[in-house]
Amino acid sequence: MAEREQPWVFRTYSGHSSAKASNELYRTNLAKGQTGLSVAFDLPTQTGYDSDHPLARGEVGKVGVPISHLDDMTTLFEGIPLDRMNTSMTINATAAWLLALYVAAAERQGVSPKSLSGTTQNDIVKEYLSRGTYVFPPEPSMRLASDIVAYTVEAIPRWNPINVCSYHLQEAGATPVQEIAYAMATAIAVLDTVKSRPDVTKQAIPKVVGRISFFVNAGIRFVEEVCKVRAMTELWDELTRERYGVEDPKARLFRYGVQVNSLGLTEAQPENNVIRIVLEALGVTLGRRARCRALQLPAWNEALGLPRKWDQQWSLRIQQILAYETDLLEYGDLFDGSAVIEGRTRELRDAAREELDRVLGMGGAVAAVENAYMKQRLVESHTARVRAIEDGSLRVVGLNCFREAEPSPLGTGSGAILKVDESAEREQVARLDAFRRRRNAEEARAALRNLEDVVAAGGNVMPPSIRAAHAGVTTGEWTDALRRLFGEYRAPTGVVARRSERAGDATSRIRERVHALSERLGRPLKILVGKPGLDGHSNGAEQIAVKARDVGMEVVYEGIRLSPSEIAQSARDEGVHVIGLSILSGSHGVLVKDVLDQLRKEGLAEVPVVVGGIIPEEDAEELRRAGVRRVYTPKDFDLGRIMDEVVDVVAESAAAA
Template sequence: MKKIVTTSGIEIKKVYTEVKAVTDLPGEYPFTRGVQPDMYRGKLWTMRQYAGFSTAEESNKRYHYLLQKGTMGLSVAFDLPTQIGYDSDHELAEGEVGKVGVAIDSLRDMETLFDGIELQKITTSMTINATASTLLAMYAALAKKQGADLKQISGTIQNDILKEYAARGTYIYPPKPSMRIITDIFEYCSVELPKWNTISISGYHMREAGSTAVQELAFTLANGKAYLEAALHKGLDINVFSKRLSFFFNGHNNFFEEVAKFRAARRMWAKITKNLGATDPRAQQLRFHTQTGGSTLTAQQPMNNIMRVTIQAMAAVMGGTQSLHTNGYDEALSLPTEEAARIALRTQQLIAQESGIVDTVDPLAGSYFVEALTDEVERMAWDYIERIDAMGGAVAAIEAGYIQQQIADAAYQYQKDIESGERILVGVNKFQEAEPPFDKVFRIDDSIRAIQMEKLTVLKNDRNQSAVDISLNELEARAKDGRNLMPSIMESVENYATLGEIATTLRGVFGEY
């Protein structure tokens, strides 16, 4: 009989007949079964919809639409120039403004983005990394202008630069100054924004780049360990800053392997934090957001993607996620239309309200298969982490190209399996059919750049240029002498310095990678 093997290389047995007793309880170390004793019986996960496109005005309309339909938290996508520290009028921004997210050049754009939305009443997740410090400063500055108590503001910045070097590419500075910026954010927020999640350590993009489930888990936790060690080196208290770390995982199609991955992740992180000195249970907990797998969606027969997203979302919920984004069925073709975004949100609401999955904590606990698979995923992930530790940790492994090569090899093998028919992708290499072109696509017009450039001209005429220059000079001085950068970034933002001006100042000290 042919072997059945997951993409991680785990052989699936014909039947599972024994398992060790499940004795640990949800909400207790090592948190295999969940971070809260009552999980969704007490509070549902946060239902987010990732959105952001075109101008701040257009994205603001989509946010109001999503909030009206029942979204519980906003999740902001930024365009590529914003992600890599260029204003919309920079020559390298041409053709990219507003395309894969919203263009944010200054605090004025942030004010427009959240017009009519009280920041103290919602949580916001921002998918931003190299320029995370600046976008967080803009968000905090806007909250102050709204009269909010910054100590009550909650949300997340992704702020995970290591996975950018490994899998995604939107880095600006070399690894060491990038790590310094991240620990500056940890330190600043521990005092000024204590409820803010200062990093979302992301496996999602490594999975999108082609990693297996086990690699996604191992490389994410290895990166997380590197952030812990960097913060400890700075003298920060792990029992304080570790409570504000969160994680971001991918939800893929192999339902049981995904559930096992999430359960193993909590157990492994509890051990890592404990070994590094965390004694507070909340500092040992792995809290995570899940997004369904964008790379699993097909342009062929796109309505099939609704079923894929449902399977992936159910795995995330059964695995104990704290927050979930479900992809639109049309995302292999374009940014999601309003119809696709609504169906994606309704998918979560149906799981929550009609499936019965939320009625008990860790519903698959004690399954011979799931318990054995959780153990095997954990064992294989530790093997990777031990190899990375032997190289000197995640930063050294990335600089050596090890993590990138492992992901590339896995992606190549998966593609070979699809092309040979070893793995079936419905509608792509089996059950194909002729279909008319899919015409319900969402397009962004290039004229947006002209709109943003005009806004920048008006902004620079309106602002106090002397105040901008003073705050940017202070930022440069802090970058050189090692003081925390965040107070100067906050001051620069409040004086309406642009994102590009702040990034350029730091480029002048740190260089580019």
């Protein structure tokens, strides 16, 4: 029997409302036996806006903690000695800034950067592909990412400067092959950029390669997931040896953390999600050869809203039972010599290598973002998945089969999820205001000027950012300085060039309805699909856009991060008959009402609005009272039915006009 292995790091992705509230949550979680932290930042922080920016309205403290300046960061880790903590930060476009704040906060605690350990996600490619919190164009973004790598490799040697994410690719619909291939392509893009830097010596490359880590998804097909991580381990070993000449096998290890799948969690019979989470955790922990280094489990009720402390605790207990009660960690690799596992691993690896070569052939991951190749492939895969659930060929228990169920005693009502206090945003803005008055304004200005000068001259972004953090610069100011230098970016949506599906009976029937209604309207039924606010999760909106096109509608889809007034302006210019809004960040209350107000201002009060998102029933009721015609949540998987209802809604308002 092998020596009992140390368990992986237990984390829970969390943070909300304010630095203080999140600090309390972290301390509670650590007291319960969590061994690392995983910080969720709110969308304004992730996209580089201060909490009082107009685009931040409604988003402050919603999907994570708002961090606008050094005092916020200091509060977030109060009473948590940073030299003994392993902190993972889900931060990308503004990663350099949040890392600078983290270093500054550590220095305030008297902790040297040399003794910090943790991870900045810092994977911008997948932001363009699925998650949407990019700010700058791909080229300068890659440069910022490589700045962090080049800096930490010397200054914070135990830091993982980048967590190459295949996680979000699976959430966006990627097949295992795509997940492997695109993650490898991203890692290559980063390493090639770092390698070409004049300030990184050839001798430093193995050290750099050894610091690259991955963030992987674990889905419900857990046997295949076992093979997926083994295929990744083998491919990475091969790549780092052949492409980067890394001799030391330890530096070639495929090191990865995991967040198990959220895509497959259901709003219907949500208690079943606990079983899914356990099985998904097995996929990445069973085999010793390719076991994860850190694991984050979602809460069973994530599809309903923000989880409570108890829900997070339940997920932590899964990890603890797996690691401490079972005999899992007492054995060597369980799958070595299994013909089935090895066969499937080989298939995945070979197919992924082929897809990777295709991406490299077109110029690598950045080129395949700019020409929308990867995005289109993901939208295709996701569309296929959604269709398979619709037609029943992909079974999801409780959702499209075995729907007969007893009422859950666990409760799904208003007390069953956490609500962010509406006063959180107001208080955060007040704190920011006080901070700005308190700081030495001249010092902050000088630090910002220095930042711009250094970055414009091609210097590493990290040192001037750390100086700016100490000088009291804010998240919005830091990002604005770089926006001035680099400009902002809008990524292709990936839905434009999609081919139509072969129409089934249901689709043909809806198409007939659309055409009949279009004749009555005098022109084709035109729908605007809009994503107001800062939420970048565009999968839902994209699926709706593609489906609407397939049933014969004209679809205006303009991508993510639109302000309510931009949406109203488009609705006016484009003369649409109906507007569909998608909001997954929980900010639907404020944002939808703002859109309705703007529509009234443009004289478009009669244009019907439908909304989709993670929306608890009582919020849905409120939205309907405010004039929203239909509200959809994750349990509404049947896109055909949604389209039917959109036709109803347009027909109703055409009849009323």
